Amino acid sequence: MPTPSIAELHRPGAASNVLADSAPAAAMPPPPGFARLRSCIGLPQVSEVDVVRHFTRLSQESHGVDNGPYPLGSCTMKYNPKRNDELARLPGFACAHPMQDADTLGGVWEMYERLQAMVCEITGMDACCLAPAAGAQGEFAGLLMIRRHFARFGVHRPVVLVPDSAHGTNPASAAMAGFACRIVPSDAKGRVDRQLLRAMLTPEVAAFMLTNPSTLGLFEDQIVEIADAVHANGSLLYYDGANLNALMGIVRPGDMGFDLVHVNVHKTFSTPHGGGGPGAGPVAVKAALAQYLPGPVVVRRSGLAQPDGDRPLSIGRIKAFHGHVGVLLRAYGYLRTMGARGLRQASENAVLNANYLQHRLAPMLPPVYAQLCKHETLLSGAKLKTSVRQFAKRLIDYGIHPPTLVGAGCVYFPGDLKSAMLIEPTETETKASLDCQVDIFQRIFNEDAMDETLDGGARLGRKMARIDGN
Amino acid sequence: MPTPSIAELHRPGAASNVLADSAPAAAMPPPPGFARLRSCIGLPQVSEVDVVRHFTRLSQESHGVDNGPYPLGSCTMKYNPKRNDELARLPGFACAHPMQDADTLGGVWEMYERLQAMVCEITGMDACCLAPAAGAQGEFAGLLMIRRHFARFGVHRPVVLVPDSAHGTNPASAAMAGFACRIVPSDAKGRVDRQLLRAMLTPEVAAFMLTNPSTLGLFEDQIVEIADAVHANGSLLYYDGANLNALMGIVRPGDMGFDLVHVNVHKTFSTPHGGGGPGAGPVAVKAALAQYLPGPVVVRRSGLAQPDGDRPLSIGRIKAFHGHVGVLLRAYGYLRTMGARGLRQASENAVLNANYLQHRLAPMLPPVYAQLCKHETLLSGAKLKTSVRQFAKRLIDYGIHPPTLVGAGCVYFPGDLKSAMLIEPTETETKASLDCQVDIFQRIFNEDAMDETLDGGARLGRKMARIDGN
Amino acid sequence: MNQKQNDSALEERVPVGYNVHTGAEVQAMLEVMGLDSVEQLFADVPAELRLRRALSLPPALSEWELMRDVRAMADMNATVLSHSSFLGCGAYEHYIPAVVDAIVSRGEFLTAYTPYQPEMSQGLLQALFEFQLLVGRLLGRECVNCSVYDGATALAESCWMMCAASGLRRVVVAQALWPQYREVLDTYLLPRAVELEHVAQDPETGLVDGAAIGGLLAQGNVAGVVLQSPNALGVIEDVAAIAQVCAQNDTLLTVSVNPLLCGWLEAPGQLGADIVACEAQPLGLALSAGGPYAGIIACAKPLERYLPGRLVGRVHDLHGKLGYALVKEDREQHVARDRATSHICSNQALNAIRVAVHLSCLGERNFMRIAQLNAANALQLRARLTALPGVELLRSGVHFNEFALRLPLDAAVFRARMRVRGLFAGVPVDPRIVGHGRGLLVAVTETKSPADLDAYARHARACLQGA
Amino acid sequence: MNQKQNDSALEERVPVGYNVHTGAEVQAMLEVMGLDSVEQLFADVPAELRLRRALSLPPALSEWELMRDVRAMADMNATVLSHSSFLGCGAYEHYIPAVVDAIVSRGEFLTAYTPYQPEMSQGLLQALFEFQLLVGRLLGRECVNCSVYDGATALAESCWMMCAASGLRRVVVAQALWPQYREVLDTYLLPRAVELEHVAQDPETGLVDGAAIGGLLAQGNVAGVVLQSPNALGVIEDVAAIAQVCAQNDTLLTVSVNPLLCGWLEAPGQLGADIVACEAQPLGLALSAGGPYAGIIACAKPLERYLPGRLVGRVHDLHGKLGYALVKEDREQHVARDRATSHICSNQALNAIRVAVHLSCLGERNFMRIAQLNAANALQLRARLTALPGVELLRSGVHFNEFALRLPLDAAVFRARMRVRGLFAGVPVDPRIVGHGRGLLVAVTETKSPADLDAYARHARACLQGA
Known part of the structure; x- marks a missing residue:
């Protein structure tokens, strides 16, 4: 039975009188x-x-x-602690108006100052702005800072480099910040092709944007060499923090040579994603770039946290x-609970889980790059009798959410990897949960007839059969 | 797949360290x-x-x-307004300790005083105590007050009368209050047999407990005569408020001649029932009995609501x-929103819905008493090709919660009504919802083979087949 | 407000508050039945009884007016957030994992009725079953009901269980129950002609007098013995010893316990109590100015048929699949009526689910560590306070998270002074037990930091000196 | 804190915080892989880069310590509960039905990711589709995306849509935008070499100068025109008139609107705006000190392919059954990369669901009545305040729930005096627009009672006199 839309539930005159007796006659x-x-x-x-029943359903x-x-x-999600939802509901925050005088928002600035400091410590950066609405906006802010930096010294550097495995947001943000984008290919090991990179590092290049570990789940082990080459060219190195959950407390972007970084709080700091957002994408930078940060940047003066009002070089x-x-x-709340x-431990578990899954799935879905992975792993569908798409839909028949396929997620696989799947278990899946997933993968792999007839789905209780073209 | 129990999910050492670094070493x-x-x-x-996933499931x-x-x-439930749940979460109430000085709980007493007054007005009583934990405890308190009343004047009245259609809690509470119970049969119209009642009203009788409208959904239209007879015998008339949702603002127990009343707040005042409780069962009485009320009774003195500390005749x-x-x-919150x-309107809708359902179901399940009903109606299963139990379980196959059957609900049907079903739609079901229920009743009624083979259920998505013996 | 229902203008009938029907729908439904007014549905209500006016209630409020109204009342209460609270006496300020609220506010649980149709409510039944299971393990007795109203009524119902099981009507009760529990026992049991015999506590140790109990039992005719541990003096009773006395006299024993104590010391059930009654509040329930809480009764198997209220059991469906249902309903009011073990119908099911979630969130290790932390914090404050001039322990016994002091001044005066300084210092000990008003019961839970304990000691010193 | 991972003692590894694996499980998983330490999993990270110390973070807190810590910070904020607030300027104190919070705190919605696998997320997709549907009706333009970050970025993205659709890089912008919106336009558009041409407001009526716009458009080369209504002076713009000017010049028009206004007056989309951008906050989002809110863009069909962000559409499954899925993804960054309409990936989906639930709860009738109540309350306070000596309207135009006064003293001084009396009196008008600091923007919503308006007028009188 298709669920009727709320508009179809309309009954003229039905809504209760929420204004009660107080409304003007x-x-x-x-x-x-x-x-x-x-x-x-x-x-x-x-x-x-009706509303409650409709949306509950x-x-x-x-x-x-x-x-x-x-x-x-x-694009995965780890467990979102319930306590932290309660923090956001506290009236002292939930009922504060943004246009109040700054000195009546002391709690906001206090929280900001502490969180800024924690983000800086975790990323190895010197200054931070928490304002960006999401990772992509953090990137955008970072690129505007890079732009402002070179513009300030009258240098014309209109190009940004991104690897072919980059998230789509990287080139899109670069375009919005007025840069031209050039794509750096991966080498056979799934890393940045350093030969080609070197060749592409021309005086036009403002920055190289890199995700490390990459969206192929691989750590750029030659990151020092890359950073040196980028800096030698007078360019800046930008860190897309989408995968920072693999490295917390183990290695810091700042120590790897990155100059700017954004963090996706939903993935790394466990905030819920709500079916698409809202998230937040704090941006942090080395000291030399701090003056360009967008506002507010909160500072502590005479013990009191407050927004810094004097930032003439800010990107605005x-x-x-x-x-x-x-x-x-x-x-x-997450950072204060974890310490x-x-x-x-979270980063260790994230990497442990990804490698465990890679290892156990290898007989069915061998890794594209047969090596250690970090938070996620790219699996090849070459051994499947059917398409990865059909395999994925069959997982749904079993109530299991599939891994990312090309075009169904915010990632981009370089080259001819159209039949790959990217899987990221996250650190909060237990061994039992991973084993259960592996068992179901195995069961589907073993099914004799991997064809359309398996697609009905209804007998396994899912609401829809496969959606056309998806 | 049966859902494992939480105990089966146990993994030695798994629980996270909730005490963090603060715990003593x-x-x-x-x-x-x-x-x-x-x-x-x-x-x-x-x-x-694991906990979140387990209990979410x-x-x-x-x-x-x-x-x-x-x-x-x-035993039905109407819609439970979400706003009222928020009231209970306000820290000013949720975080108050009961052993605080009374003068630090001014908000509790203020709310109590106002709610007492509203309960008195709705029931037509003069004084009220909100303390009883549930309807049954309200009854118990009422019976103890009756006991105390007669004991005070040295009168020995060890018997309480209850109709055969009474909720089981009536006789059970009477027994707990030290009374012997005698059952008053119903007449052919489903009302109290007044002839027999008159005969049973001996000097031993302390009280007659009555639900009006009754649990057969019928209004005791001779209530004035009944009240007069009870009072003429020197006995008291107790009102079980379980079905008060049928009469709010239309007729009041106090005006019908009742001396004491309890209210089930989950049914009449929309508080959620939480799968069995907690509820509350305020008890209200005529002025002559006010001194016996259990504590706290809140009074307003010099504008300030406070518990009355001087109540020597209280039952304790x-x-x-x-x-x-x-x-x-x-x-x-409910009463202040409804006014x-x-x-x-709620009572009118409750009665409208019950009569509408009675009317529309009559071709399949004719009413046992073919007359106006109030909040609910008793339907006969005589026309069914199968048992009412099978019919009920088949409703579950369609995802519809069945009406009450004998032994599966807190009601008791008099006489030979074992094949009856008691149905109460409540006032918050829309016409569309009622029509949808009727359609499914009709569909099941029309099914050719009403036998065990229809019982599988799985194909309609319910988790369990019929449970043995239920 | 004009209350008259103008049925001729049904189409103008606007649904008020949470009502659902529009005038047109009312009209349509009436037409189906061949009626033309709502009034006709009430033809069976004698005209002379009808209320001829609108109910005199305060005007209806919009949602935001209601929030304002209730917030204003909430602001008239002090709380354990506005004050540093050391109040106990049957209700305790404890950590409640946020998961607990998140789960029980899910509509499927919150808005369910009693699961009379088990196939519709497998999840709810399983949650209640898990409550019974975990609580049974915690208290040391396997048969657990689905909750009763609160700790006090749990104790009263337990007493009646002993009477019903033994056929006797005399119960021996330790003197140092919470005063409010003692009053509830009177209310519940005296009408049924149960005789309550109170036994004194040792004036030195605060323990109930075991020899006196033995003497009473030797006289025979006793249905059972009732203890509270920790008792109203904050002293942990020697349950094993009293259980032995009871066993020797073939008499039942009920212990009312703080369930958190069972994370630190052996449970009363393990020590020989036949029935363990408790208030579930310390297991994940909000203080909420006193309710709703939940009472728990755990008993040995032979007593199960005397349990009040609902029981969830494992059953099988027609295909042999495991499931859950309400079982043994022949004990209950809706079946047994005046012969039921109790009148209880609505219980505290949602709070029972809270307990199940709470215990699952903490797990064995954290639960035990929190219990230890309670004991350690109390021990620390006890040491700080008994070092103050003129302050001594009221009774010398073993304490858990609550202890009683003997102050050099009236406890109520001390409490009032401390309150001015932003502390709820404790609850005065019932003078009926100790014969004077200088006893103060101080509760310390895991929520108190070292700084909180410092503050208590500092302010107490000042308040003892008269400030 | 000893940070060193002692892999040889894995069995003693206790899960910290929200971590799940026990030491034994880590060991077992490593064994399956033929490894013997977690360390080996990081062999690809060059040793010289590794952090040789623990992160220097404050000590971990238990749940109750965290609540205390954050409550203490919350108490450092004033709020619209602690003060009677008349603040607006892009964020408004409104009634939010409790149902909204109840629904969006359900884990299925709250903890979902973007619905890339539609079969797993039909309910979420349908909820987002219903958001698009209802908001499209409200704003008067049918094509609605699934939200962008906030009202300001919605406006900036709308400007870019006009540039992309027209191929031009010049945008005419009414002067009286919220200052913060104007700044965001600069940030978003200047790097892409979009030229922003500002048009003044009429000094009498506060309306944007339509003739000036006409003049600029006649010069050609303009991608589009941008208005805000009510504007930063609290004045409702004559959208129909400007739309006509635009239409005559074949130029696109974007209007940034307070969505609640569309419950009182005709919507910008109905009046001819090609794109309607708005801040969703007045439609059921908490004030939350400024975020998270949500930006909405509604546009005419021909502009749909320039929309930023996600779109949910109706699709069919293989059996022809109706369903929902993300559609037209070729506009988006994960497909189009540097040629995408926007970089937006995470949006404000949960807040979009809030809006859908909010609008459904209120329904047509209540939504319109609340909009009227806003207008009525503002009109009433406006009359009270302009009757005060020295106070007059800053601009004469038509107002909704916000109006600007010209005070006889500096607005910031007045605001500070009112704050001492427990009122947030309003937001000073941007001097860049009016050339002085005596303008005060006062917002009045349905949450204000007659008594609140009285109190404002009374205190204002005193504050004008210097107290």
Whole structure:
């Protein structure tokens, strides 16, 4: 039975009278002049009980980390602690208005100052701005800072390099920041091709954007050489922090030679992703670039945390207000609960889980790069009797969320890897959960007839059969 | 796949370290003397993510009013407003300790005083105590008051009368209050047999307990005569408020001649039932009995609401603390949102829905008493080709919660009504919802083979087949 | 407000509050039944009884007006957030994992009714079953019901279980119960002609007088013995010793226990108590000014049929698949009526689920560590306070997270002074037990930091000196 | 804290914080892989880069310590509960039905990722589709994306849409945007060499100068025009008139609107705006000190392919059954990369669901009544305040729930005085627009009672007199 839309539940006159007896008896008179009253919008009128039942049902037809693993490579989610949701609901934060005087938002600045410091320590950077709304906006801010930096010294560097395995947001942000993009190919080991990189490092190049470990799950082991080459060219090295959850407390972007970094708080600091957002993408930089950070940057003066009002070289405002306070509070809660030991353990577990899964799935789905992986691993579908797409849909028949396929996730596989799958278990899947996933992969792999007839799905309880073209 | 129990998810050493770095390093030394340290309890050790997934899954395998109608006769639930849940979470209430000085709980007393007054107005009584934990405890308190009343004047009245259709709690509470119970049969119209009642009203009788409308969904239209007879015998008339949702603002127990009443806040005032409780069962009385009420009774003195400390004739304490503040707040929120107009409309809708359902189901399940019903209606299974039990289980196959059958609900059908079903839609089911239920009843009624083979259930998605013996 | 239902203008009927029907729908439904007014549905209500006016209730509020109204009342309460609280006496400020609230606010649990149709409610039943299972392990007795109203009524119902099982109507009760528990026993048991015989506590150790109990039991005719541990003096009772006395006299023993104590010391059930009753509040329930909490009763197998309230058991469906259902309902009011073990119908099911989630979140190790942390914190504050001039322990016994001091001044005066300084210092000990008003019961849980304990000691010193 | 991973003692490894593996499990997993230490998993990280110390972070907190810590910070903020707030300027204190929070805290929605596998996420996709549907109706343009970061970035992205659609790089912008929106336009558009041409507002009415716009458009080369309504002076713009000017010049028009206004007056989309951008905060999002909110863009069909971010559409499964999926992904960064319409990846999906639930809870009738109530309350306070000596309207135009006063003193001084009296009196008007600092923007929503308006007027009188 398809779930009717809320608009179909409309019953004229049905919505309860939420204004009770307090509403003005007469309708507001029409304003003078050109303004015309709205006669009809087309919002549904339904009872509160209808709304609750409708959206409760829709929620039950959805899958979240609370329901089971969500192993989309690179776009994955680990467990989102419930306590941190409560932090965001505290009225002292939830009911503060952004246009209050800054000195009435002391708690916001205090939290910001502490979180900035933690982000700097974890990334090995010197200064931080928490305002960016998401990783992509963190990137954008970073690129604008790079632009401002060179512009300040009158240097024209209109090009940004990105590896072929980069997230789509990297080139897209570069374009928005007014840069031209050039793609650096990977070598046979899945790393940046350093020969080609060297050749591409011309005086036009403002920066090289790199994700490390990469979206292929591989650590750029020649990162020192890369950083040296980039810096020798007078260019800056940008760190896309999407995969930082693999390295916390083990190695820091700043120590690897990166000049700027953004962090995706949903993935690294466990904030929920809500089916697409809201997230937050703090951006952190080495001292030399600190003056370009967008606002607010919070500083502590005479013990009191407060936004720094004197930042003439800042790239300016990137959002209407101060940032995603309700999201950043959750990140703060996560970091304070984990501490240094917990974060390191989390990264170890993330890498352990990915390698374990890579190892156990190898007989069916051998890794494209047969080596240690970090937080995720790219698997080849070459041994499958069917397409990876069919395999993925069959996983759904079993109630298991599939890994990322090309075009169904925010990643991009270089070269001829169209039949690969990217899988990232995250650090909060237990061994039992991983083993259960492996068993189901095995079961599907063993199925005799991997064809369309297996696709019905209804008998295994999923709501939809395969969606056309997906 | 059966859902494993939480104990089966146990992994030695798995629970995260919730005490973080704050815990004392060394274990507490064993106390001196006889006390022996606990070596092992047997609680599961699981990660937080395991707990969330486990109980999220269990919740999804449950049915609440948020998921659809719950038309158990007499034990039904209407919509539970979400706003009222928020009231109970306000730290000003949720974090108050019951052993604080009374003058630091001013908000509790203020809410109690207002709610007492509303309960009195709705029931037509003069005084009220909100402390009882549930309807049954409200009854118990009422019976103890009756006992105390007669004892005070040295009258020995050891018997309580209850109708055969009474909720089981009536006789059970009477027994706990030290009374002997005598059952008053119903007449052919489903009402109290007044002839027999008159004969049973001996000088031993302390009280007659009556639910009106009754658990057969019928209004005792001769209530004035009954009340007069009871009072003429020197006995008291007790009102079981389980079905008060049919009469709010239309007729009041106090005006019908009742001396005491309890209210089930989950049914009448919309507080959630949580799979069995907690509820609350405020008890209200006519002025002559007010002095016997259990504590706290809140009074307003010089504008300030406070517990009345001077109540020497009170039956005493029935609970450890002041009552179910978190539940009563929700009832308060409901009454303040509905107002007089809303409550009356609710009762009208409750009765409208029950009669509509009775009318539409009549071709399949004719009413046992073919007349107007109030909040619920008793249906006869005589026309079914199968048992009402099988019919009920088949409803479950379609995801519909069945009505109440004998032995599967807190009601008792008099006489030979074993094949009856008691159905109560409540006032918050829409016409569309009722029509949908009727359609499914019809579909099952039309099914050719009403036999065990229809019972599999799995193909319609329910988790269990019929449970043995249920 | 004009209350008159103008049925001729049904189409103008606007749903008020949480009501669902529009006027047109009411009209349509009436038409199906061949009626033309809602009024006709109430034809069976005698006209002379009908309320001829609107109920006199305060005006209806919008959601935001309601929030304002209730927030204003909430602000009239002090709380354990506004004050540093050391109050106990049956309710304790404890850590509650956020997961607990997240789970029990899910509508499938929150808005469920009692699971009379087990196939619709397997998850709810399983959660309740797991509550029974974990609590049974914690308290040391395997048969656990699905909760009763609170710790006090759990104790009262336990007493009646002993009466029902033994056929006797005399119960021996340790004197040092919480005063409110003692009052509830009176309310519940005296109408049923149960005789309650109180036994004194040792004036030195605070322990119940075992010899006196033995003497009473030797007289015969006793249904059972009732203890509380830690008792109202904060002293942990020697349950094993009293259990032995009971066993020797073939008499049942009920112990009312703080369930958190069972994470530190052996449980009453393990020590020989036939029935363990407890208040579940310390296991994940909000303080909430006193309720709703939940009472738990755990008993030995032979007593199971005397348990009040609901029991969830494992059953099988027609295909042999494991499932859960309410079982042994022949004990209950809806089947046994006036012969039921209790009148209880609504219980505290959602709070029982809270307990199951709470215990699962903590797990064995953390639960035991938190219990130890309670004991350690209390021990520390006890040492700090008994070092103050004029302050001594009221009784010398073994303490858990609560201890009683003997102050050099009236406890109520001390408490009032401390409150001015932002502390809820404790609960005065019932003078009916100790004969004076200088006893103060101080509770210390894991929520108190070393700085909180320092502050208590510092302010106490000042308050003892009269400030 | 000793940070060293002692792999030889793996069995003693206790899971910290939210970590899941026990030492034994780590050991078992390593064994399966033929490894003997976690260290080996990081062999590809050059030794010289490795952090040789523990991260220097504050000590880990237990859940209850964390709550205390964050509550203490929360208490350092004033809020619209602690003060009577008349602040607006892009964020408004509104009623949010409790149902909204109840639904979006359900784990299935809250902990979902972007629905890349539609069969796993039909409910989430349908909820987002319903958001698009209802918001499209509200704003008067049918093509709606699944949200962008906030109202300011929605406006910036809309400007780029006009550039992309027209191939031009010059945008005419009304002067009276919120200052913060104007700054975000600069940040987003200047690096892409978009020229922003600002047009003044009429000093009497506060309306943007339509003639000036017409003049600029006549010069040609303009990608589009940008307005805000109500604008930063609180004045409702004559969208129909400007739309006509644009249409005559074949130029696109974007209007940034307060979505609640569309419950009172005709929507910008109905009046001819090609793109309607808005901040979703007034539609059920908590104030939350500024975020997370959500930006909405609604546009006419021909502009759909220039929309940034995700779109949910109706699709069919292999059996022809209706379903939902992300559609038209060729616009997006993960497919189009540097040729994408925007870099946006994470959006504000959960807040979009909030909006869908919010609008469904209110429904047509209540939404319109609340919009009217906003207008009525603002009108009332406006009348009260302009009656005060020395106070007049800053601009004469039509207002909705916000109006600008010209005070006889500096607005910041007035605001500070009012704050002492427990009121957040309003937001000073950007002097860049009006040339002085005596403008104060005052917002009044449905949450304000007559008593609140009285109090404002009373305190304002006193504060004008210097107190």
